[in-house]
Amino acid sequence: MLRRIAGHGSLSTTQRYLRPRIREITAAEAALSAHFSALRAPRSLPGPVAVTR
Secondary structure (H helix, E strand, C coil): CHHHHHCCCCHHHHHHHHCCCHHHHHHHHHHHHHHHHHHHCCCCCCCCCCCCC
8 A cells, every 4th residue: 555655666665665774763863963953052142243334
């Protein structure tokens, strides 16, 4: 059923997506951690702006 919904010609193609490799899981975990770390990082305020007349 999933093979047909995804439009794959063979079941082996669908099975690739059903069994992620440990390397892919680890990479996804690292990317997600980096994303959340960037969101939690303190942001610096902009420096003073010179006003000229």
